[in-house]
């Protein structure tokens with residue numbers, strides 16, 4: 319089974335990551351993330367759960383047909399219908415994988431599956447055999463493995479390897495394990511399964527007790543060769559093991575782990591930013607590796623140490639993971655060359671047209687702000703990485719609001735070179751403006767979440783508004799940017815409406 323030192327990185331941002339409450343990505347957003355994961359150099363991209371919905375199916379199929387390099391996997395239950403659908407979705411890939419799963423713990427058998435151990439063993443074997451009819455690369459996951467009876471689990475794993483599974487995954491589905499115990503568990507399963515050398519052992523850890531990364535590393539020390547993880551650690555409930563933390567632990571502590579991975583380190587930060595901006599899930603400031611504070615030094619003694627010798631307080635270099643160290647100031651006198659170079663340092667590669675649009679936005683912002691920071695730049699370009707065609711654009715906004723008057727908004731929207739106007743009242747200025755937008759578009763959104771971030775500091779800070787809008791029973795993430803917070807809010811609402819409109823009309827086309 320190849321070089322035993324090599325650890326395979328299996329990224330599940332687009333499947334388990336998308337199971338994060340409130341996250342819903344469309345096909346183009348998933349394709350964009352998959353392209354970035356390929357540039358990062360992960361070994362496997364789990365692109366989705368094709369039976370879950372037509373949108374999930376389309377995303378997995380599109381990724382399979384367009385992304386070259388990594389193995390493209392689709393997840394399915396241990397049923398023929400799910401496996402058929404998954405094969406349909408992944409079969410166009412350069413290297414397709416069918417990933418089928420079935421729970422093995424007594425608690426899942428008794429209450430969820432309502433099946434005996436004998437039935438589950440047969441179903442797992444039958445699913446793997448059936449999947450192997452289509453695909454030579456089949457992974458089997460024993461859901462809730464870490465809470466399963468060891469003898470039964472070993473029996474299932476031996477049988478699915480015999481049936482043709484080349485990768486066997488032993489997830490800590492509910493994040494219950496602790497590192498020493500999980501490491502010992504992986505070793506014990508491997509010792510009990512006589513044909514284990516014919517498969518790669520994989521782990522998939524959840525973060526309910528904050529130990530997903532520690533558990534994954536303990537498993538690696540005990541023989542696991544594939545590690546399943548997600549960018550920024552997103553995923554069901556408290557999330558999955560964080561991809562960037564696993565990568566950097568293996569890199570920084572190479573002498574201890576003595577393992578090899580094949581990754582483009584300088585794409586890590588960019589991957590994190592992209593996933594954060596497309597999912598709308600912000601990265602906490604003190605998050606390891608990719609948090610805003612991860613490489614900042616606040617206290618005098620630390621600053622003194624770092625000035626004398628960085629390694630006194632820095633165990634990793636921010637440049638390695640793609641965080642720019644440039645000290646050119648960008649402002650209204652900067653030109654296209656410096657602008658483009660800075661974007662490239664930040665990891666953004668825009669096409670000529672998007673670059674020109676971003677440059678014009680930058681100039682407009684530079685007129686309002688003295689200095690345009692890296693955060694401002696990222697905020698300006700991140701929705702240009704993949705922008706949906708905008709059916710509705712804000713042309714004019716007037717707000718009348720105060721402590722003793724009913725908030726009223728007048729909005730003009732441009733739709734295909736025509737301009738339409740409406741006025742409305744509401745509970746507040748943003749509510750009033752959104753009602754006016756509804757009148758023009760005839761699309762009625764319900765605001766579920768509304769977050770305002772100051773992109774940089776100071777009175778002239780750029781404001782970013784992220785909203786989650788329910789339209790037609792589905793949640794759409796909207797994003798708007800302006801130095802005026804009400805304008806940013808309305809733009810964010812219109813952005814969500816544009817996404818809904820685009821998806822609806824593309825489905826009808």
Ligand SMILES: CC(=O)SCCNC(=O)CCNC(=O)[C@H](O)C(C)(C)COP(=O)(O)OP(=O)(O)OC[C@H]1O[C@@H](n2cnc3c(N)ncnc32)[C@H](O)[C@@H]1OP(=O)(O)O
Nearest residue numbers: 367369370371394395396397419420421430431461491554
């Ligand atoms: C640990 C994990 O992350 S597992 C992956 C979780 N991801 C998802 O669930 C993806 C999104 N899910 C969905 O869209 C839907 O749940 C679907 C389309 C998969 C299934 O929808 P429905 O057919 O309506 O079933 P529902 O979700 O209500 O119930 C799940 C059924 O699958 C069964 N099931 C659960 N896991 C498996 C499995 N691995 N293999 C076979 N059957 C399974 C359950 O026992 C239940 O069966 P029952 O209807 O006979 O009681």
Ligand SMILES: CC(C)C(=O)C(=O)O
Nearest residue numbers: 419459461462489491
């Ligand atoms: C389906 C499996 C791999 C899973 O997500 C889990 O067990 O957490």
Ligand SMILES: [Mg+2]
Nearest residue numbers: 334491522554
């Ligand atoms: Mg999971």
